[in-house]
Every structure is written in structure tokens, then in C-alpha cells.
Amino acid sequence: MKAAGVLDNRNVLGLLFLLPAAALLLVFLTYPLGLGVWLGFTDAKIGRDGIWIGLENYEFLWGDPVFRLSVFNTFFYTLIASVFKFGLGLWLALLLNEHLPFKGFIRAIVLLPFIVPTVLSAIAFWWIYDTQFSIVSWLLTRMGWIHSNINFLGSPNPARVSTIVANVWRGVPFVAICLLAGLQTIAPSLYEAAAIDGATGWQRFRHITLPLLSPIIAVVMTFSVLFTFTDFQLIWVLTRGGPINATHLMATLSYQRAIPGGALGEGAAIATSMIPFLLAAILFSYFGLQRRKWQQGGRD
Amino acid sequence: MAADYLTSLPRRWVTIYIPLIVFLIVLLFPFYWMAITAFKPDAELMSATGNPFWVVQPTLMHFRKLLFDTAYPTWLWNTVLITVSSTLVSLAASVFAAYAIERLRFRGSRQVGLGIFLAYLVPPSILFIPLASMVFQLGIFDTRLALILTYPTFLIPFCTWLLMGYFRAIPYELEECALIDGATRWQILTRIILPLAVPGLISAGIFAFTLSWNEFLYALTFISASENKTVPVGVITELVEGDVYHWGALMAGALVGSLPVAVLYSFFVEHYVAGMTGAVKE
Numbered sequence: 003m004k005a006a007g008v009l010d011n012r013n014v015l016g017l018l019f020l021l022p023a024a025a026l027l028l029v030f031l032t033y034p035l036g037l038g039v040w041l042g043f044t045d046a047k048i049g050r051d052g053i054w055i056g057l058e059n060y061e062f063l064w065g066d067p068v069f070r071l072s073v074f075n076t077f078f079y080t081l082i083a084s085v086f087k088f089g090l091g092l093w094l095a096l097l098l099n100e101h102l103p104f105k106g107f108i109r110a111i112v113l114l115p116f117i118v119p120t121v122l123s124a125i126a127f128w129w130i131y132d133t134q135f136s137i138v139s140w141l142l143t144r145m146g147w148i149h150s151n152i153n154f155l156g157s158p159n160p161a162r163v164s165t166i167v168a169n170v171w172r173g174v175p176f177v178a179i180c181l182l183a184g185l186q187t188i189a190p191s192l193y194e195a196a197a198i199d200g201a202t203g204w205q206r207f208r209h210i211t212l213p214l215l216s217p218i219i220a221v222v223m224t225f226s227v228l229f230t231f232t233d234f235q236l237i238w239v240l241t242r243g244g245p246i247n248a249t250h251l252m253a254t255l256s257y258q259r260a261i262p263g264g265a266l267g268e269g270a271a272i273a274t275s276m277i278p279f280l281l282a283a284i285l286f287s288y289f290g291l292q293r294r295k296w297q298q299g300g301r302d
Numbered sequence: 303m304a305a306d307y308l309t310s311l312p313r314r315w316v317t318i319y320i321p322l323i324v325f326l327i328v329l330l331f332p333f334y335w336m337a338i339t340a341f342k343p344d345a346e347l348m349s350a351t352g353n354p355f356w357v358v359q360p361t362l363m364h365f366r367k368l369l370f371d372t373a374y375p376t377w378l379w380n381t382v383l384i385t386v387s388s389t390l391v392s393l394a395a396s397v398f399a400a401y402a403i404e405r406l407r408f409r410g411s412r413q414v415g416l417g418i419f420l421a422y423l424v425p426p427s428i429l430f431i432p433l434a435s436m437v438f439q440l441g442i443f444d445t446r447l448a449l450i451l452t453y454p455t456f457l458i459p460f461c462t463w464l465l466m467g468y469f470r471a472i473p474y475e476l477e478e479c480a481l482i483d484g485a486t487r488w489q490i491l492t493r494i495i496l497p498l499a500v501p502g503l504i505s506a507g508i509f510a511f512t513l514s515w516n517e518f519l520y521a522l523t524f525i526s527a528s529e530n531k532t533v534p535v536g537v538i539t540e541l542v543e544g545d546v547y548h549w550g551a552l553m554a555g556a557l558v559g560s561l562p563v564a565v566l567y568s569f570f571v572e573h574y575v576a577g578m579t580g581a582v583k584e
Binding site: 012013015016017019020021022023024026027030031032033034035037038041046090093094097098100102106108109110111112113114115117118119120121122123125126127129130132135137140171174175176179180182183184228229232233234235238239252253256257260261266269270273274276277280284 | 333335348354355391398409429454516522535537552564571
């Protein structure tokens with residue numbers, strides 16, 4: 003009876019129920035998060051415990067042109083890819099929100115790029131970007147637009163554009179389907195009322211769709227920015243950071259230095275330097291774009 | 303939209319159907335290209351003449367190479383094993399956690415809920431180095447167990463967050479009635495809450511399955527022996543030999559590796575979409 007009494011206490015029972023998840027997360031998420039920050043202050047190598055060296059890793063990285071380039075690349079990649087993912091995603095969501103034949107089927111296949119393992123679709127892009135047998139080069143040559151094959155991944159700027167295109171291709175469906183879910187919650191009567199009042203299509207979009215959609219846009223784009231900023235797979239498959247480090251992101255550089263390079267401490271320092279940017283993005287979305295009260299019927 | 307009747311048919315073609323068709327072609331082309339390449343004999347792959355968009359003499363050569371000359375079947379088996387185990391572990395842990403946070407309302411449950419959400423925002427890219435050193439010290443480096451234990455770090459936060467939403471929608475009255483009738487919390491969870499949250503369980507399960515099937519960074523870092531690799535890592539690290547790319551086999555590998563998630567997804571599209579959008583909407 004006594005044991006049952008203890009189990010009726012919601013605090014005790016709550017902790018008991020929480021235990022498996024909490025244990026796994028504390029051991030394999032919280033602890034490594036701290037360990038990673040700590041490793042960044044050591045000179046740990048693979049197979050050798052490091053000793054505390056203070057800010058030496060960060061001082062080295064500060065003067066390291068490759069690291070600086072990777073920071074620039076990460077921002078460039080995230081910014082451009084996110085702008086396109088948002089624009090194209092919103093457009094696709096608006097298209098899918100129309101009355102269409104086979105609507106469910108279209109919505110299902112639109113999401114395919116997001117479902118399929120990134121690495122495996124990246125391999126398809128790798129083949130599409132092949133220097134000799136690229137289908138894009140073939141097509142453009144046939145149409146007479148270019149006279150020699152495009153070197154998609156072999157020179158810096160084309161490589162940057164190519165990786166961004168592949169990233170946008172994978173990200174647009176996610177943004178579109180999430181925004182579509184938001185669009186479907188907007189009451190049609192609002193559009194009817196606006197149409198009766200003589201609002202144009204643009205005005206309806208600007209003054210009804212956009213304000214009501216903004217909370218979900220904030221969440222979706224925060225996720226999208228976070229995942230793009232910390233992207234690894236796509237770059238690793240397509241370019242491994244090359245050519246001449248032009249597509250190295252902070253995540254790929256940290257992998258390269260830490261695992262094949264063996265410098266765990268330095269890699270951890272690179273990974274840790276992503277944290278302030280991630281926090282900034284989260285805080286920006288939380289405070290800058292969070293759900294306004296008037297959207298829920300309250301006062302601003 | 304409501305104002306459909308205001309737009310004429312030709313206008314709809316220009317503003318809706320044509321852009322949509324372009325979107326669909328661009329989004330689906332890489333899959334078509336993957337599939338058509340997987341069935342092309344090498345001679346057609348390398349030929350400069352002929353129509354590259356079609357295959358004249360389809361062949362199963364690349365699939366045969368994949369199945370018999372590489373460790374692909376092993377990778378596939380590893381991926382299935384790791385994915386199913388980590389999904390089940392995460393789902394079980396998440397059900398309890400979500401119920402505790404959402405329904406037991408113990409002291410501090412709101413903070414724990416927020417913590418779970420924040421945990422979802424921690425990307426693998428900043429965890430893999432310390433995790434690698436942990437995995438090494440635990441003596442599970444280069445084992446499938448390393449992945450089964452680390453995948454829940456991104457699966458549990460997602461599943462818990464998702465299930466919290468589903469549990470929230472179940473009326474309290476049901477639980478109160480059961481409590482009055484003398485049911486224990488365990489009985490309430492297994493007999494009332496879980497049966498009502500089946501759609502949520504399916505959504506979380508499907509999503510967790512695809513997330514762990516697609517995982518790459520941990521598998522690349524923690525696994526080195528060929529017989530322990532997962533499909534994404536195996537295809538990238540072992541099917542590329544030097545500068546000779548076996549495009550046919552690579553595409554066949556990508557196609558076969560994508561099929562399980564695509565098939566599962568096609569059966570549960572609605573649950574998947576509900577899971578994805580539900581997690582974002584909260």
C-alpha cells in the first residue's frame with residue numbers, strides 16, 4: 003500500500019516516467035555538449051587525452067585563413083540558400099493551396115526530396131554535376147547556350163552555386179509543406195470579405211496571408227536556418243569542402259580537422275564557435291518573430 | 303483559395319499550373335535521373351550520342367554488382383537493425399516522457415518541456431566530436447551499438463515534442479473518470495492514452511525511422527569497418543574507388559537505399575505530414 007502511495011505522487015511518478023529519456027539525453031547530449039566546449043580548450047588528439055591550453059585553439063583559428071573562409075562560406079551558404087528556400091517554398095505552398103486535381107498525390111510527391119536520405123540524393127546531384135557527363139551541360143550545349151561543359155564542382159564560385167542549388171532543392175519541400183499547413187488554417191471567410199471589399203490579389207496576400215502566416219514562417223525558417231548553418235552531408239558528398247576550400251562550411255572543416263586530421267581539440271573549437279551564431283538565430287526568432295498577441299485575438 | 307471563381311482558366315494555367323509543373327519537374331528530376339542511370343549499361347552511360355534521357359537496353363548489371371560484389375546487403379541489414387532499434391528505444395522513452403510532462407504535470411514539467419525542445423535544436427555537427435571521444439572510451443567504437451545509443455539524442459526530443467501535442471488533445475475528463483474508477487497511472491497510459499494517441503505514435507515512429515535511416519555524420523565518424531557501415535556511409539566511402547566512379551552502381555545503391563523510406567512514406571504520407579507540420583506549429 004505504501005509503495006502505491008508513493009507512486010500516486012505525481013512528482014515521484016513524473017520523475018520515474020521521465021527517467022529513460024532524461025538519462026539518454028543527459029548522457030549523450032548534455033554531457034557531450036559540455037565535453038565539446040571543454041575539448042575546444044585542450045590540445046586533445048585522437049588516441050591522446052589533451053591538456054588545458056586555454057584559448058590557444060581559438061587564437062590559432064582566428065589567424066587561420068581557412069577557418070575565416072569557412073565562416074564566410076557558412077554565412078553565404080546559409081543566407082542565400084535560406085532566401086531561396088523561403089521564396090520558392092512560399093510560392094510552392096501558395097500553388098499547392100489552390101484547388102488542384104490530384105492534390106493529395108502532388109503534395110505527397112513534392113515532399114520526396116526531403117524524405118530521401120540526403121547523402122543518396124546528393125550522389126544523384128554529384129552525377130548531375132559531373133564534369134564530363136553532366137546532363138545539364140549536355141542539355142545546354144544542345145540548346146546552343148554553352149559551347150564547353152560547365153565545371154560545376156571544380157572551380158570556387160560554380161561549386162558554391164551548385165551546392166546551394168542542391169541544398170535549396172532539398173529544403174524547398176519542407177518549407178512549402180509546413181507553410182501549406184499554415185495556409186490551410188487561415189479562414190476562407192477572410193479572403194471572401196476582402197474580395198467583397200475590393201482587395202486585389204496582392205492586397206489579400208499582403209494583408210491577410212502574410213500576417214497570419216508570420217508565426218509559422220518564423221518557426222519554419224528558424225529550423226531551416228539552423229539546419230543549413232550546420233549542414234555537413236551535402237557538402238561532404240559533393241565537394242568535401244573543395245575546390246581550394248571554397249565550399250568548406252564550419253561543420254565540414256571541423257570534421258576534417260578532427261577526424262581524418264586527428265586534431266580533436268581544434269575540431270571541437272570550430273564546432274563550438276558555431277554555438278553563438280546558433281543561439282543568436284534562436285533568440286532572434288524567439289523575440290523578433292514570435293507569435294504576436296493580436297494574432298490570437300488579444301491586444302498587442 | 304476562396305476567390306477561384308474570379309480567375310479564368312487560361313489565367314490559372316499561367317499563374318498556377320505551369321509554375322507547379324516546373325516545380326514538380328525540378329523536384330523529381332534527380333530521382334528520375336538516379337533511376338534511369340541505375341538501369342543503363344556502361345556503354346550508354348559514357349556515350350556522347352543518343353538520347354541520355356532514355357535507356358535503350360536496360361540492364362540489371364549494376365544491381366548485380368551491388369548485391370554480389372560489394373558489402374551492400376550487409377550495410378542494408380545494419381541500417382535496418384540500427385534504425386529499428388533506435389526508433390523503438392526512442393519511441394518508448396518518448397511516450398513516458400511526453401506523458402509525464404504533459405499529463406502528470408509534476409513540479410518543473412514546463413521547464414523540462416522547454417529543455418526537450420531546446421535539445422532538438424542542438425545539431426549533430428557540434429556533438430559528433432565529443433561523442434566520438436565518449437564512444438571510444440566506452441569501448442563501443444566501430445559497433446552498431448554506438449549508433450543505436452547516439453541516435454536517440456535527436457530522436458527523443460523530436461518524438462517527445464510531437465507526442466506532447468497529441469497527448470494534449472486528449473480530454474482530461476477521460477483520465478479523471480478512470481482515476482475515479484480506481485485505475486492506476488499505468489493503466490490509464492496503456493488503456494486510454496496510448497490507444498487514443500495511435501496516430502501520434504505512427505507519426506513519431508515514421509519520422510524517427512526516416513531521421514535515423516538518413517543519418518550520416520555519426521555513422522561516418524563512429525564506424526570504420528565495412529561490415530558495420532550503414533547504407534549512406536557505405537555507398538559514399540566504398541563504392542567510390544579512386545578516380546573511377548561506377549556511376550551505375552552508385553545510382554543503384556542510392557536508389558535501393560532510398561526505396562525503404564520512400565515506400566514507408568508512401569503508406570503513411572498523412573501521418574508523416576501531420577508529424578512534420580505538427581512539430582512546427584506548436
